[in-house]
Amino acid sequence: MTAFSLEPAQLAWCAEVRALAAERLRPLAEKGEPGRVNRALLAELGTLGLLPRLFTSGALDLCLMRESLAHACTEAETALALQGLGAHPVHAHGTEAQRARWLPRVSDGSAVAAFALSEPDAGSDAAALTLAAEPDTDRPDTGAASASLAAHRDGPSAWRLTGEKCWISNAPEADFYTVFARTTPGAGARGVTAFLVPADRPGLTGTPLDMLSPHPIGALSFDAVPVTADDVLGEADRGFQVAMGTLNLFRPSVGAFAVGMAQAALDATLAHTTAREAFGGRLRDLQTVAHQTAEMALRTEAARLMVYAAATAYDEGAPDVPRRSAMAKLLATETAQYVVDRAVQLHGARALRRGHLLEHLYREVRAPRVYEGASEVQRGIIAKELYRTLDATTEEAGS
Known part of the structure; x- marks a missing residue:
C-alpha cells in the first residue's frame, strides 16, 4: 500500500524534486530577501511544473513534493505550500470565473495567494473570528451578484469587511486573499463566510511582521472593504467548512515539510559524526552518539509513515481524515523539533x-x-474525534 511503501516511480520522482530544489531553486532562494515574497522563486516553481501539481494531484503527491523540497530548500517548500493553501479554496469552492482568473496565474507563479484566517485574538480558535462582514445596503443588487445568490435569496448580495487579520503568510504582498469573515453574529462556526478578496480592493492595507523564520508574514487591516456575492467561495455562512476542508488537506503536508527537515538534519548528523574525530576515534563510534542517531532515524521514519497514511486516507475519502490529519501534523512537527535539536x-x-x-x-x-493549528489544538481534535467515534458506536450498539 502507498501508505507504507512508495512505488519505484514515486521514489524516483522524489529524488528528481530534491535535485531540482538543490540545483535550481536553492540559488534563487539565497538571492531572496528574508521576510519578502520571492517572486523569482515562485516563477521557477511554476516553470518546473510543481505549482500546477497543487491542483491536479492528491494529498500524497502534495506530501511527497513538500518533503522533497524541504530536504534541500525550505524556502521553495514554503513558497509552494503557501500558494496551495491560499488558492485551494478557489480550486475547490470557487466559481468558474474565479478559477479562470486566478488559478492559471497561481500555477505559473505570477500571482501570489494567501490564506487569511487568523486574527489577533482568534488564531487556533477559528470559530471565534470577529472580522465583520456587514451588509452593504447602499450597494444595489446587480445581475451577476443576484444570480450567484440564487440559493440565498433572503440574504445580502454585498458586504463591507471591517476588522483585522494577523499572522497571515504572504501578507501584505499577496495578489489575492482567501478571507474568512463573520456574516452572522453570534453563530460561531456556522456564521462564517469565505471571500476571495483581491489585494487592490479599496480599504485593504497591510504591514509586514518581523518573525523568527524568514517567511513573508504580515497583518491586514480591512476598512469597509467591499465584497459581493461574486467574491464568495462556496456558500454564505459555510466558510468554516471551506477552512477546515483546506486544513484537513494541508495538515498532513505540514507534517511532510517537518519530515523533510528532520531527514535533512539526520543526514547532516550522520555525515558529521562519521567525519568528526573525538576521544580517540570517530564520533559515531561512541555508543551514546550512535543511540541518539538511531532514535532520530526511528522517530523520523515513524512520522513519515503516519504522514503517508494520513494523506492516503484523504485521497481515499476515508471517514477519519480529521483525526489522521491532526495526528500526522502533531507527530511530525514534534518529531522534527526533537530531531533538529538533537542534530x-x-x-x-x-x-x-x-x-x-x-x-x-x-x-x-x-x-x-x-501554524495551521498548534500542537495543543491537534490533541484536542484527536480526542474529540476519538470520543465522537466511541459515542456513535455506543449509540449504534444500543439501538
Missing part, C-alpha cells in the same frame, strides 16, 4: 553559526508546531 547538540557550536544548515533548520522548525 544541533551533536554538531556542537558550529551548528549555531549563522548560515549553517542546522542554524537555518533550527529557526525553521519551530513555527510548524504553531
